[in-house]
Amino acid sequence: MHLTGLFDLSLVGRANREALQYDDGASVRTLTFAALDARAGRMAGELASRGLSRGDRLAVHLPNRIEFIDLYLACARLGVIFVPMNILYKERELRHIVGDAEPKAVVAAVQNGATYPESTVVWDVDELGRAAATREHARMIAPLDGDAPAMIVYTSGTTGVAKGAVLSHNNLAANAITLTTVWKISENDRYLAMLPLFHVHGLGNGLHSWLISGCRMRLLDRFDQRTTPRVMLDFKPTLIFGVPTVYVRLLDTAVMSDDDARTIGDAARLFVSGSAPLPAHVHEAFHRRFGHTILERYGMSEALMIMSNPYEGERQAGSVGPPLPGVSARIVGDEGVVLGDDQVGEVQICSPHLFSGYWGRPDATADAFDDGWFKTGDLGVRASDGYYALRGRRGDLIISGGFNIYPREIEELLLENPLLREAVVVGVSDPVRGEVPVAYIVADDALSTSAIEQSCRSQLASFKVPRAFIRVESLPRTALGKIQKHLLPPWQKPVNS
Ligand code: MLC
Numbered sequence: 001m002h003l004t005g006l007f008d009l010s011l012v013g014r015a016n017r018e019a020l021q022y023d024d025g026a027s028v029r030t031l032t033f034a035a036l037d038a039r040a041g042r043m044a045g046e047l048a049s050r051g052l053s054r055g056d057r058l059a060v061h062l063p064n065r066i067e068f069i070d071l072y073l074a075c076a077r078l079g080v081i082f083v084p085m086n087i088l089y090k091e092r093e094l095r096h097i098v099g100d101a102e103p104k105a106v107v108a109a110v111q112n113g114a115t116y117p118e119s120t121v122v123w124d125v126d127e128l129g130r131a132a133a134t135r136e137h138a139r140m141i142a143p144l145d146g147d148a149p150a151m152i153v154y155t156s157g158t159t160g161v162a163k164g165a166v167l168s169h170n171n172l173a174a175n176a177i178t179l180t181t182v183w184k185i186s187e188n189d190r191y192l193a194m195l196p197l198f199h200v201h202g203l204g205n206g207l208h209s210w211l212i213s214g215c216r217m218r219l220l221d222r223f224d225q226r227t228t229p230r231v232m233l234d235f236k237p238t239l240i241f242g243v244p245t246v247y248v249r250l251l252d253t254a255v256m257s258d259d260d261a262r263t264i265g266d267a268a269r270l271f272v273s274g275s276a277p278l279p280a281h282v283h284e285a286f287h288r289r290f291g292h293t294i295l296e297r298y299g300m301s302e303a304l305m306i307m308s309n310p311y312e313g314e315r316q317a318g319s320v321g322p323p324l325p326g327v328s329a330r331i332v333g334d335e336g337v338v339l340g341d342d343q344v345g346e347v348q349i350c351s352p353h354l355f356s357g358y359w360g361r362p363d364a365t366a367d368a369f370d371d372g373w374f375k376t377g378d379l380g381v382r383a384s385d386g387y388y389a390l391r392g393r394r395g396d397l398i399i400s401g402g403f404n405i406y407p408r409e410i411e412e413l414l415l416e417n418p419l420l421r422e423a424v425v426v427g428v429s430d431p432v433r434g435e436v437p438v439a440y441i442v443a444d445d446a447l448s449t450s451a452i453e454q455s456c457r458s459q460l461a462s463f464k465v466p467r468a469f470i471r472v473e474s475l476p477r478t479a480l481g482k483i484q485k486h487l488l489p490p491w492q493k494p495v496n497s
Helices: 003-011 033-049 066-078 091-101 125-133 169-182 201-213 228-235 244-251 258-267 280-290 362-368 407-414 449-459
Strands: 018-023 028-032 057-061 081-084 105-108 122-124 149-155 163-168 190-193 216-219 239-242 270-273 295-300 304-308 328-332 345-350 373-382 388-393 398-400 403-405 420-430 434-443 469-471
Touching (some): 018 033, 018 066, 033 125, 066 081, 066 201, 091 149, 169 304, 244 280, 258 280, 398 420, 398 434, 407 449
Parallel strands (some): 057 081, 081 149, 270 295
Antiparallel strands (some): 328 345, 373 388
16 A cells, blocks of 8 residues: 555544644744645655656655655655665765665755765755745655555665665555554554654654554654653653663653653553663663553564564563564574474564565575565574563674664774774673673774774764774684684773763
């Protein structure tokens, strides 16, 4: 199904209802679904006039703001494939995505000062918004079937090169219809959108569930521990999607008093956590302070949501629950044997939300599947009650604050420095962000670690910059030359950093 048909349940069917509150920099504004519909129609007209049509790609490098939503709705209408890019990415990271997806243009806030590869057509979001506002509202809806690509989401891989997971209209529709049903999301909800819209958590789950259910959404540019608690007290959300770092921050008594936590908890209906493991102690502390059992679920960019603890029924700490409706899962051992309960192996899935493949990468797509089952790369175990628990990754993925980091990408950058002979990046556990990256390097004495840190800062998203660069004489290796990460000297985070 064309996603527009689902969005119209609210954009047309609930036209006069309050849809969205957002801060335009001067004040908090409120839009109805009809107003949102008109904005999307005008933006679609503007994009079409700039030559965009079905199958073209449009890359968007924006923080959360109203134009992000206008652009997403407009692209869906025109059949233009939306390519969201992490706002924290620097030129090196952007160059690869732009080179791979070959978008007709990148929409960005030009005053943000990001640099894009030469030859990239960059449209300033403010200028684009002003141009769209002068157009007539026309409902231009390109005919397409549900298997048409709606979005390409870039996720790094063990190779260090980001691959674009192609998600169809059907993938996104099936995912959101499932979530609205199993999490009982309705037009009575008040959803606080504070996660970045450029990832599937905020976009695939948040934005779509809002548009399909017709609930009210408060859009924040980001979660900020200094300001978000105030918004929570004013807006009184019933529905909150967060990553574990958000819940750890909210538990900090310097961020929120016990009374405020209770007030927010009393108004809320459901707190969901995903994108990284939620520590059991956070689960328990949150229940004590907010009076809610966080519902933990499991998903990934390629598959959208995969498993979820139940809305009704036991939400187990340390578990991601059973597979969602329509999702089949199996646990596979090293020799490709399907394992029984209580045995740890790779989680493999089939699902109506599963992507069709990586953009322009038949080789990587073939590697990602086993006889039609998607190899998630996550290790997991199923208990006899049908609940799954995750037990780490097959690969080296580090998750920091809910953002994925592939060590190989950082190692490749480090090794571009001729004074550096060897480098390995590992994830070190961190009480707030879950994990942080730390680099171990074998380098000439002439190399200054502050210079190498500076080089990382200028070329990598901030969450990928190693928190420490530790010099070692050599990297511990097996007889076959494989680095033994567990034998590296431990790193202690300095106090107050
Ligand atoms: C983080 N930073 C941002 C930012 N988020 N900057 C601009 N916009 C944003 N949205 C940067 C800060 O500048 C800072 O950089 C560093 O990140 C840490 O920020 P902080 O202020 O200390 O924030 P903190 O309280 O730690 O919270 C971070 C966070 C952020 C929780 C707000 O990590 C976040 O939004 N994470 C969500 C990630 C997400 O949505 N993942 C979903 C992936 S989809 P510096 O330079 O000071 O270090 C997926 C599938 C699935 O995984 O299952 O969902």
